[in-house]
């Protein structure tokens with residue numbers, strides 16, 4: 654592979670930036686782009702066109718950088734009212750999302766962090782567990798990309814979080830604190846709203862009730878950004894339509910686990926998934942479609958058939 658010149662890098666960045674604006678518009682999230690009153694229609698720049706079913710598809714002959722971006726995000730730019738729930742974790746090669754003490758800044762590199770901000774821009778609501786708020790004090794906004802910040806949803810069944818956390822105070826986006834019905838605080842923390850959820854003994858907060866309650870507020874595209882406990886519970890509840898795992902070339906050693914699922918005795922019973930794989934700098938993003946309509950799973954032979962091609966771009970779809 655030849656040396657990439659500065660001019661080629663600039664052209665790739667420019668086409669990716671333009672493709673991103675088209676994707677935002679296709680997702681109906683373009684209104685906050687760059688101060689424009691009316692978002693440009695997704696077709697305007699020639700990046701996307703309508704397919705026979707009225708959905709969006711990529712135009713042929715896009716520059717590679719735009720192509721990679723469009724193929725990753727286009728499945729999330731749907732017009733359907735059903736929406737989606739995507740879980741994401743950034744983990745080390747040894748399966749940890751943070752050190753034992755909770756340090757997770759940063760497991761994955763800048764390209765994956767940019768991806769997180771893009772996912773926030775595409776979703777209606779971003780969901781995190783109380784452990785993430787305690788350790789990271791995140792803002793969960795779209796500071797790095799054009800696009801609106803989503804509603805921020807925090808799962809805090811016992812109402813244990815302090816009101817000082819940034820997302821309760823900064824008013825950068827609407828924020829909802831979800832507690833168990835029996836633990837409902839009398840006053841919401843900072844500017845947050847309260848959402849009381851039913852519980853069950855095994856899994857804690859009823860996540861199906863959460864998804865229904867958010868849908869009733871028009872929030873149907875949900876991004877579950879962590880941590881491991883929260884994403885695992887969404888996965889175990891069968892509520893994820895996609896799972897995204899970014900693997901960084903990092904060994905943490907006895908850190909906080911990523912996915913933690915019930916035990917499987919026989920490998921034949923394990924869930925084997927058909928991935929799309931995207932390169933993000935030094936990290937690899939596994940994008941796994943879990944929706945039953947697409948079959949989600951495959952067998953080992955099919956998996957082996959997908960060869961990992963030589964990755965030339967910043968972000969590249971392989972399968």
Ligand SMILES: NC(=O)c1ccc[n+]([C@@H]2O[C@H](COP(=O)([O-])OP(=O)(O)OC[C@H]3O[C@@H](n4cnc5c(N)ncnc54)[C@H](OP(=O)(O)O)[C@@H]3O)[C@@H](O)[C@H]2O)c1
Pocket residue numbers: 741742743744749750751752754755756757760781782783784785786788789808809810811813856857858859860878879880881882883884886909
């Ligand atoms: N690398 C990454 O992708 C990434 C992303 C986010 C966070 N992190 C790191 O991961 C660590 C936090 O992850 P974590 O797995 O320990 O915690 P977490 O998933 O952020 O939060 C777990 C807590 O959230 C509450 N919760 C979540 N789902 C619930 C449900 N269905 N029912 C009831 N309660 C629920 C519970 O609170 P209670 O404990 O009060 O019961 C639970 O203990 C931090 O170190 C953070 O820095 C890494």
